[in-house]
Amino acid sequence: EAGVAQSPRYKIIEKRQSVAFWCNPISGHATLYWYQQILGQGPKLLIQFQNNGVVDDSQLPKDRFSAERLKGVDSTLKIQPAKLEDSAVYLCASSSTSGGGNEQFFGPGTRLTVL
Amino acid sequence: AQSVTQLDSHVSVSEGTPVLLRCNYSSSYSPSLFWYVQHPNKGLQLLLKYTSAATLVKGINGFEAEFKKSETSFHLTKPSAHMSDAAEYFCVVPGSSNTGKLIFGQGTTLQVKP
Numbered sequence: 392e393a394g395v396a397q398s399p400r401y402k403i404i405e406k407r408q409s410v411a412f413w414c415n416p417i418s419g420h421a422t423l424y425w426y427q428q429i430l431g432q433g434p435k436l437l438i439q440f441q442n443n444g445v446v447d448d449s450q451l452p453k454d455r456f457s458a459e460r461l462k463g464v465d466s467t468l469k470i471q472p473a474k475l476e477d478s479a480v481y482l483c484a485s486s487s488t489s490g491g492g493n494e495q496f497f498g499p500g501t502r503l504t505v506l
Numbered sequence: 507a508q509s510v511t512q513l514d515s516h517v518s519v520s521e522g523t524p525v526l527l528r529c530n531y532s533s534s535y536s537p538s539l540f541w542y543v544q545h546p547n548k549g550l551q552l553l554l555k556y557t558s559a560a561t562l563v564k565g566i567n568g569f570e571a572e573f574k575k576s577e578t579s580f581h582l583t584k585p586s587a588h589m590s591d592a593a594e595y596f597c598v599v600p601g602s603s604n605t606g607k608l609i610f611g612q613g614t615t616l617q618v619k620p
Contacts, residue, residue: 395549422606433596433610434550446605482550486606493606494540497550 393417395498397483403504409471412501416464416485422446423460424495425468426482434482440466470503478505508533510597512611520619525569525584527614529597532578539580540598540608541571550596556580567591592618 396415404410416423421442426434437456439446442463451458455474460466470477480502484495513528531539541553554565561573567590571582580597594613601607 424606424608431612433598433613434608435610436601436607439606447607484550488606494552494555495606495608497542499547499549 395483395485395496397481397498397501399501400499401502401504403506404473405506406475407472409469410473410503411470412468412481412483412503414466414468414483414498416466416483417496420485420487420496421463422486422488422493423466424484424486425458425466426484428480428482428500430479437468437481473503473505475505478503508537508599508601508609510539510599510609510611512595512597512614514614515612516615516617518617518619519587521589522586525582525587525591525616527582527595527597527616529580529582529611530578531580531597531599533599537599539571539573541565541569541580541582542596542598542610544594544596544613546593553582553595587616587618589618589620592616 398413423440425437428434437451438448438458440460443460458468480500482500483498486493486495509532511530539556542550543553544550554563556563556573564570569584596613597611599609601609
């Protein structure tokens with residue numbers, strides 16, 4: 392079974408530029424998550440999708456971050472404009488259902504450096 | 507509100523000696539609890555999961571954890587460390603009972619010395 396795919400693996404941009412990350416979850420997984428992991432910290436949920444609907448985006452900085460999952464499969468996370476504090480690893484995860492005890496499967500992440 | 511506290515940011519052991527990574531949790535209801543491991547440049551992987559079926563949970567690679575409600579703890583142990591165990595370990599609790607949101611601890615870096 393193929394895992395969660397993410398691209399690019401690394402991205403370096405200057406502040407105020409825009410950037411987009413792509414995620415393809417495990418086939419058949421209805422729930423998709425984006426997490427932000429700042430160096431030295433645990434991941435923090437940015438947004439959760441159930442199929443193509445948003446379940447939780449309470450921690451997403453909506454003035455600069457946006458995410459979509461138009462067909463309920465792959466997803467894109469965008470930052471525009473980027474700030475220095477956005478430097479982090481962006482992790483995508485998926486699970487078969489959205490319940491609180493379900494295992495989430497994580498992709499390798501995209502490491503973003505904002506200069 | 508749900509939260510977890512990992513009591514050690516860094517643990518160093520010698521190969522072949524026991525491993526103990528400590529985690530305390532706070533929950534307004536009886537939670538599921540997880541331990542995830544993150545190797546350098548790799549994705550997070552589930553080590554083990556507690557779901558109230560048994561208080562002693564066995565996971566992959568010889569790790570296990572014991573849920574102690576009276577102490578609100580879920581410490582991770584392994585009898586004998588291997589060099590390949592060197593990684594970042596996260597104690598995790600669901601943010602709610604009906605969504606998938608996970609609350610991660612700050613992480614514990616495990617160093618294994620030859």
